[in-house]
Structures are given as C-alpha cells and as structure tokens.
Amino acid sequence: MKNNRINIILAVGLILMAATARIVNHELHLYNLAPVAAIGLFGGAVLRNKSLAFLMPLLALFIADLYIELFPSSATMRGFYGIEQWFVYASMFAVTLLGTKMNQPNATKVLGYSISGSAIFFIVSNFGAFVSGMYGHSFEGLTTTYVMAIPFLKNTLMSDLIGNTVLFGSYFLLQQALSQKLQKA
DSSP, X not given: OHHHHHHHHHHHHHHHHHHHHHHHHHHTTOTTOSTHHHHHHHHXXXXXXXXXXXXXHHHHHHHHHXXXXXXXXXSSXXXXXXXXXXXXXXXXXXXXXXXXXXXXXXXXXXXXXXXXXXXXXXXXXXXXHHHTTTTXXXXXXXXXXXXXXXXXXXXXXXXXXXXHHHHHHHHHHHHHHHHHHXXXX
C-alpha cells in the first residue's frame, strides 16, 4: 500500500511538472523542450503500475493542451489543433511502451532509449503533420514536413536527454541512499 501511494505521488508530481514545463515553453515559444517523453520512458521503465506509466505523459499533454486552449497566447495557437495532435499522443504512448522494454536501466540503456524515444516522437508526430496536409499530401510534402521539423529535433533530443538523466539519475541515487540506510538499520 505504501509503495502504491509513493507511485501515485510520484506520478502526480511528474504530470504537473511536465504540464507546467510544456505550458511555460509554449508561452516562451520554446517548442519541444518539455520532458514529456522522458516521463513516459521513465514511467514505462520504472513503475510497476503500467496503467499509471501510460497515463502520466498523456495526462501531462492533455493538461497543457487544455490550458493552451482555454488561455491562448495568440489567436492562431490552439490547445486542441487537429488530427496531428492524435499522432503526438500516439508517439507518447509509443515512447512509454518503449520504456516498458528497458530491463534494469543503466546509463547506456537510458542514453540509447532516450535517443530512440526522441526518434519515435520525431517520426510519428511529424507524420501527423504530413497527414494533416500542412505541406501537401505528396512525396514532396512528406519530405518538406520532416525537413521543416529538423530544428525542433534538437530541442526534443535535449529535453529527453536532460529529462531522462535527471529522472533516472535521481531514481538511482535515491535507491542507493535507501539501500545504504536499510543496511545500517
């Protein structure tokens, strides 16, 4: 029971952190700098309650999208914006699923899975932009979609690498501290 309560508190804290980071980054026009995918990867890898792991990034996205919809910073920016949004949510689901495949996280795995998670987000979310017809529905439109998204990939990689380093690093340090405390007791 105590472990479940800790997981819920951790999940709520991470959801609020990711939603807040996404809202602040949106207001500052710093897109793809929120560690939402990192939270999905971490939750998938660490939490035993997989429903909670999948819920964390999706709820963080939804809360931020709801805020952006209700309190727009410009007339053109909306929180709920079309078919491509479903692809963003699907990419977060896929990154969390990727995290469930990470057995015994270590630094090398976290690095590789972080890069893979960023790639999944980039490919899936931008395919949603293509499906929406942002640059047309031709092969040229598809290539233009991905080329135009390359500058955002840097932000995605940076936020995922930093987010996963903090999350997995803190988790590891906390485990070590608790282990030492239990050995002394």
